[in-house]
Amino acid sequence: MSEPIIKLDQIEKHFGNVIALNGVSFDVRAGECHCLLGDNGAGKSTFIKTMSGVHRPTRGTITFEGRPMSFSSPRAAMEAGIATVFQDLAMIPLMSVARNFFMGREPTRGWGLTRRFDVEKANAITMAEMKKMGINLRGPDQAVGTLSGGERQTVAIARAVHFGAKVLILDEPTSALGVRQTANVLATIDKVRAQGVGVVFISHNVRHALAVGDRFTVLNRGKTLGTARRGEITSEQLQDLMAGGQELAQLESTLGGTV
Amino acid sequence: MSEPIIKLDQIEKHFGNVIALNGVSFDVRAGECHCLLGDNGAGKSTFIKTMSGVHRPTRGTITFEGRPMSFSSPRAAMEAGIATVFQDLAMIPLMSVARNFFMGREPTRGWGLTRRFDVEKANAITMAEMKKMGINLRGPDQAVGTLSGGERQTVAIARAVHFGAKVLILDEPTSALGVRQTANVLATIDKVRAQGVGVVFISHNVRHALAVGDRFTVLNRGKTLGTARRGEITSEQLQDLMAGGQELAQLESTLGGTV
Amino acid sequence: MTNTTDTASVDERIKAEPLLARLMKRPELGAIAGLVLVTGFFLATASEAMFSLSGVLNFLSPAAQLGILAIAASLLMIGGEFDLSIGSMVAFAGMIFGACVVNLGLPLILSIPVTLAFAALIGAANGLIVLRTGLPSFIVTLAGLFMLRGLSLVGLKWITGGSTQLRGIREAVEGDLLTPLFSGDAFGGLFAWLAQAGLIESFPNGTPKVPGIPVEILWFVGLALAATWVLLRTPAGNWIFAAGGDATAASNSGVPVRNVKIALFMLTAACAALLAVMQVMDAGSTDARRGFQKEFEAIIAAVIGGCLLTGGYGSAIGAFFGSVIFGMVVIGLTYTSFDQDWFQVFLGGMLLLAVIFNNAIRKRVTGER
Amino acid sequence: MTNTTDTASVDERIKAEPLLARLMKRPELGAIAGLVLVTGFFLATASEAMFSLSGVLNFLSPAAQLGILAIAASLLMIGGEFDLSIGSMVAFAGMIFGACVVNLGLPLILSIPVTLAFAALIGAANGLIVLRTGLPSFIVTLAGLFMLRGLSLVGLKWITGGSTQLRGIREAVEGDLLTPLFSGDAFGGLFAWLAQAGLIESFPNGTPKVPGIPVEILWFVGLALAATWVLLRTPAGNWIFAAGGDATAASNSGVPVRNVKIALFMLTAACAALLAVMQVMDAGSTDARRGFQKEFEAIIAAVIGGCLLTGGYGSAIGAFFGSVIFGMVVIGLTYTSFDQDWFQVFLGGMLLLAVIFNNAIRKRVTGER
Amino acid sequence: ADIIVVAHGQANDPFWSVVKNGVEKAAKDTGANVEFRSPETFDMVAMSQMIDAAANQSPDGIVVSIPDADALGPSIQRAVAAGIPVISMNSGSDVSKSLGALLHVGQDEESAGRAAGEKLAEMGGKKGICINQEVGNVALDLRCKGFAAGFGGETSVLPTSNDPTEIEAKVRAALEADPGIDTVMALGAGTAGEPAVAAVKSIGKSGAIRVATFDLSASFLESVKAGDAAFAIDQQQFLQGYLPVAFLSLYADYGLMPGGNVPSGPNLITADKAGQVVELSAQGIR
Numbered sequence A, B: 001m002s003e004p005i006i007k008l009d010q011i012e013k014h015f016g017n018v019i020a021l022n023g024v025s026f027d028v029r030a031g032e033c034h035c036l037l038g039d040n041g042a043g044k045s046t047f048i049k050t051m052s053g054v055h056r057p058t059r060g061t062i063t064f065e066g067r068p069m070s071f072s073s074p075r076a077a078m079e080a081g082i083a084t085v086f087q088d089l090a091m092i093p094l095m096s097v098a099r100n101f102f103m104g105r106e107p108t109r110g111w112g113l114t115r116r117f118d119v120e121k122a123n124a125i126t127m128a129e130m131k132k133m134g135i136n137l138r139g140p141d142q143a144v145g146t147l148s149g150g151e152r153q154t155v156a157i158a159r160a161v162h163f164g165a166k167v168l169i170l171d172e173p174t175s176a177l178g179v180r181q182t183a184n185v186l187a188t189i190d191k192v193r194a195q196g197v198g199v200v201f202i203s204h205n206v207r208h209a210l211a212v213g214d215r216f217t218v219l220n221r222g223k224t225l226g227t228a229r230r231g232e233i234t235s236e237q238l239q240d241l242m243a244g245g246q247e248l249a250q251l252e253s254t255l256g257g258t259v
Numbered sequence C, D: 001m002t003n004t005t006d007t008a009s010v011d012e013r014i015k016a017e018p019l020l021a022r023l024m025k026r027p028e029l030g031a032i033a034g035l036v037l038v039t040g041f042f043l044a045t046a047s048e049a050m051f052s053l054s055g056v057l058n059f060l061s062p063a064a065q066l067g068i069l070a071i072a073a074s075l076l077m078i079g080g081e082f083d084l085s086i087g088s089m090v091a092f093a094g095m096i097f098g099a100c101v102v103n104l105g106l107p108l109i110l111s112i113p114v115t116l117a118f119a120a121l122i123g124a125a126n127g128l129i130v131l132r133t134g135l136p137s138f139i140v141t142l143a144g145l146f147m148l149r150g151l152s153l154v155g156l157k158w159i160t161g162g163s164t165q166l167r168g169i170r171e172a173v174e175g176d177l178l179t180p181l182f183s184g185d186a187f188g189g190l191f192a193w194l195a196q197a198g199l200i201e202s203f204p205n206g207t208p209k210v211p212g213i214p215v216e217i218l219w220f221v222g223l224a225l226a227a228t229w230v231l232l233r234t235p236a237g238n239w240i241f242a243a244g245g246d247a248t249a250a251s252n253s254g255v256p257v258r259n260v261k262i263a264l265f266m267l268t269a270a271c272a273a274l275l276a277v278m279q280v281m282d283a284g285s286t287d288a289r290r291g292f293q294k295e296f297e298a299i300i301a302a303v304i305g306g307c308l309l310t311g312g313y314g315s316a317i318g319a320f321f322g323s324v325i326f327g328m329v330v331i332g333l334t335y336t337s338f339d340q341d342w343f344q345v346f347l348g349g350m351l352l353l354a355v356i357f358n359n360a361i362r363k364r365v366t367g368e369r
Numbered sequence E: 001a002d003i004i005v006v007a008h009g010q011a012n013d014p015f016w017s018v019v020k021n022g023v024e025k026a027a028k029d030t031g032a033n034v035e036f037r038s039p040e041t042f043d044m045v046a047m048s049q050m051i052d053a054a055a056n057q058s059p060d061g062i063v064v065s066i067p068d069a070d071a072l073g074p075s076i077q078r079a080v081a082a083g084i085p086v087i088s089m090n091s092g093s094d095v096s097k098s099l100g101a102l103l104h105v106g107q108d109e110e111s112a113g114r115a116a117g118e119k120l121a122e123m124g125g126k127k128g129i130c131i132n133q134e135v136g137n138v139a140l141d142l143r144c145k146g147f148a149a150g151f152g153g154e155t156s157v158l159p160t161s162n163d164p165t166e167i168e169a170k171v172r173a174a175l176e177a178d179p180g181i182d183t184v185m186a187l188g189a190g191t192a193g194e195p196a197v198a199a200v201k202s203i204g205k206s207g208a209i210r211v212a213t214f215d216l217s218a219s220f221l222e223s224v225k226a227g228d229a230a231f232a233i234d235q236q237q238f239l240q241g242y243l244p245v246a247f248l249s250l251y252a253d254y255g256l257m258p259g260g261n262v263p264s265g266p267n268l269i270t271a272d273k274a275g276q277v278v279e280l281s282a283q284g285i286r
């Protein structure tokens, strides 16, 4: 198999006296979708934040395209080709959808003093990308703060996909999405993977993970429980691992395998 | 069947020139779980916000326990016995978990001038309720802003369940939850329903809805598409309705019925 | 429910945390490092008269007066609002109070409640306008700043028949039973005894150099304790934090945000009036410039003490220490031999140092980055 | 992908919205209603000299001087920070500039860049301290307020050998090629011609009553246009909004938040220095109290113009209108027959009315609740 | 006649409120229509704009104070050029003529300071402080400068805010830090003079430390009477408000104008004179 685009080794992250990550190793290869799974509070979001330059790891090394790398800011990670959908979406509520979409990477027109933000282009692209995901926006200048939860999440995903170059990180991207939008996002992951992008996908939904994942890494209480390839593991085994290896039998019986 | 606890009739809600709800009727009876389903942006959150006193409807009537009612504030709705988990959770990031848990309904001790916030009791209850939901908090004084997404959502749910008196409204409560926590929340819904509480449950996950729902109302673009009872409708029909009645066949074929 | 093993008591994901770190994390105690720094500085540079009993009371007294405003302002700031009109309110309430005792000849038991009530009413009006219109409190109370200042001038001229100073208050309140509560020094007997016993300095004639503790210091300490109790140990305190942290979320969770905010505006105005009463009784007169820019200093003290301008975070004890730091720096330079032209440079520098020091120490101790 | 029917073009969930409502929703135009109100008020009450050509220029000139600060302050506020040191910076930069032209005898082509660079440097230092320590900019620039004011005093005394006023600047810059760009009136020839043709009023001796348009008004308008262009039509503008709206989210999305904020601090300080240059050249002198409380007025003007103190929202055009409203109210009273004693009451009342009116009109027109 | 007064002090400053009372009295006595204007803070730029605004209304006369001739000069000259008679008052006696003003009513700050300093030195002062509640205000700086020159002995400036509580604490601090100080010069009676007297009293040195102030306030005069303070310097600012308005109104009606400047002070008020001034001061006339 190909070399990993990004590889993280024995990452630790402490917040004051809280140990959020206690030695996690992980890598993504071009053209694969690597799922990161685990219980609430396992440290998934913290981990991908160190991957995308938000946190600096307390200990551990990051290798990007074979070279050791320490991203000084999310912008640096982005310029290296890592696009991320954060769990909190990283949107500015008071700004319009189009301005949020292109925040930090505005398309421009003209040269020198007349170089300007190409608003028409930004608006057109935003509307088109949103429609691809199954959301018909009323207009590109609606404030993000007045969007519904799912609409907002879709903006964040469409933005990351639009700019995603080498690695696309999605932290629970489908949590607030409707049926149709979820299907679109999963299809999109499938598509960008085929184009050679490495995808990191975090989800609590075993079915979503199994639908698109090539490898599955499970975190538990800040540590890796292990990595499995597609086909090596069943849905039930994965579910047990995600719940921290605890018994779900009792619940499953009352609710009839619905989870 | 019993009389509805709360009944909303032909609710309309406009934001400036945006029509978010265009005539929605809905009711909840004691001891039932009524699911509210629909595409992103259909107006579900806006609707339950009018139910819990956050928005005032532009048009339409609300009847609570047989009497016409217009809640002047969320506090008024709460005092009438409506507890809500909002999609944005309504938490204060800088405040501790226990303080958020009891925000607005603090337990007190002592009388007169020595009447005070019973911090020990608040802490103990918070830890216990969180553990019931499957989250072991490090401590009750951790700031909510530093919790993981799922931990935070669990606080909001545990709080609403703890105070839920007659109606419990849950706006996509399981979106950020892990496998185990989701199972706990569904089991909790089952339990409070058995105690005679009316539950309004919003979800994009057809399986979760079918697992606990007694009735299913589907919203689309600000209007009701119709209400069905449990057993009257199949999972596939419901899924089609939720996606706004659009064809999912194409997607389903590529992704193998994963949604 | 599921039977999770109880790992909460011994969580492997928590490092042991020393007591010092736990203490420094509290917003209440963040400002102590700055206080220590400033005290150390003056111990090293100032004439020793500064830290004699009378010297300490001398800088604590303006600090206390500022602190009475700053504590109220800090509660309001935690609740997410500003009140820029408190400085003008000092002048305005002073005028009302003066008119009550001098012109109407009312006893203190009536004059003081009338003054406080008047102020609270104006505070409530500020709050109502802010909540009704949804305008930022900055601009609404700024209008109050101008209007109350102007009304004090007009009112004083009207009352006195042309002067901007109203006098004769000391004579009017002399002998009133309540006077010792609001002016002069407390524990006079104790201090006289101590002086006789030679435990504190006294003048050649045997009266103690320090006749007692100025009452404003007692009010200041009392207010700080009460405000801290309310903030940390009552439901109202929880509501204040919530209202300031995120008004929408708080209101959605059932906090009566409007009432909380209006009550805070009333409290702030009433504290300004309380200060006015004390100042006027102490000085025996009031004029249209009293309290000039005090709103600003109160906010400074609250911010030094760790309040966030964005609301939802801070403490009354912080404002207490902030006031003491500010008072000490303002008065302290006079005790040193530095050229007084440098006063403002020094003031700015010391404030910045104190706050940076607070911050650095807290980060170092708690391991935040 | 799915084939959704294209309903975006005719969405049944959108009501038709009149042009007026669309316009009033823009933060740029929110302050117009207040301007109309204030203008109407003065048309009704003030001497008609106020709205003669010379009267209008007379109140526009202070408004322009304030506006140069307010526009920069509004950008900084949108970017989520404050600068309380700009008022003191006016005095400090004035001193630097005065020393350059009078004491060092430098020509304007050197003095002005030196002054601006000095100011920008201090601005950058402010920004760096804020970002490094994570302290609120309020407290950091407050320290700057005191320190720069104090340094101006010390510096002026040192330069002049004991006075707090530096004089002789008009003589020093007379004849410099750049002088007309920063002081005096523009379009003098045009106005002389208009006066001769009898189109505008002139003095008995034939010179026009209005010798031209004060250059600060041109700078003010130019700056407002440039700032609006930057905010609305460049990537940098988008970054400013993002940095102020939520610094973490912006930084996570790839906005270089630190650089944006430091640039804004530098811009604000440089604008203060620009104002200082113009004031000093106009007045021919500078003293240690120049620009006193201007930081405060600049923030007021920006807030009247619709900027939020919490950052992320506002406009430069709003600050433009805010400055005009503020300038008009302050000077306007001179043209009415109200007693000066009532000035502050009037000022506060007018500001409040203007802002409430803005707000009410916007809500009414856009149908917000 | 329409007359506009533009002054650099604020209406709520006790000193300037007396000037304003003088203006109002003159308006009443002469029947002139007078308006009093001043900027919000000591701000020369704003003041020059107010003079322009006044000139725009083409009144029958303008009264100005001139604390900074460079900054205000052009505006005054513009008004004079427009044919408006101008009288200066309070400050600016040296430049008044050259800017085209008809005459000046007032006291020279520096020489008043010198007079006070000389008097205090004569009373036995050796080491003094000058309390400046508005450092950078040129008029106040000049008073301290004059005081230093006249006093001869060792002097220093104590900068303060204009909050009486803070001034009291600072004066007390200064006196405790340096017991050698025997003279306190305050630049305003209500703001600084009264707290200085209180500070001296609180350290038990009433009488031993001489306190003097510029301008008057009733409470300070009572201290003078009681012997707790040395004297107050009265520049009779009521006249600075009254006379220019009266002159201009006569000038407008009959073309009458005195031939030279009118010195309104300084006038030292010591214990023997204090009694009779107290009442007038309480009414805002002195």
Ligand SMILES: Nc1ncnc2c1ncn2[C@@H]1O[C@H](COP(=O)(O)OP(=O)(O)OP(=O)(O)O)[C@@H](O)[C@H]1O
Pocket (backbone or CB within 6 Å): A015, A018, A019, A020, A038, A039, A040, A041, A042, A043, A044, A045, A046, A047, A087, B146, B147, B148, B149, B150, B151, B176, B178
């Ligand atoms: N800034 C912080 N300070 C202290 N603790 C933190 C901080 N950020 C995260 N944590 C803690 O670290 C742990 C891991 O959090 P993280 O957000 O990575 O979990 P997660 O795996 O993404 O969970 P979820 O599935 O619920 O989103 C949590 O227990 C959380 O409380």
Ligand SMILES: Nc1ncnc2c1ncn2[C@@H]1O[C@H](COP(=O)(O)OP(=O)(O)OP(=O)(O)O)[C@@H](O)[C@H]1O
Pocket (backbone or CB within 6 Å): A146, A147, A148, A149, A150, A151, A176, A178, B015, B018, B019, B020, B038, B039, B040, B041, B042, B043, B044, B045, B046, B047, B087
């Ligand atoms: N304050 C507002 N101003 C303008 N439009 C709004 C406002 N709030 C909501 N909307 C619009 O109303 C519609 C309904 O929003 P709502 O949040 O109720 O959707 P929802 O059904 O909860 O969607 P989701 O499943 O994504 O949470 C959305 O299209 C949204 O853009």
Ligand SMILES: [Mg+2]
Pocket (backbone or CB within 6 Å): A044, A045, A046, A087, A171, B148, B149, B150
């Ligand atoms: Mg997470």
Ligand SMILES: [Mg+2]
Pocket (backbone or CB within 6 Å): A148, A149, A150, B044, B045, B046, B087, B171
């Ligand atoms: Mg929703």
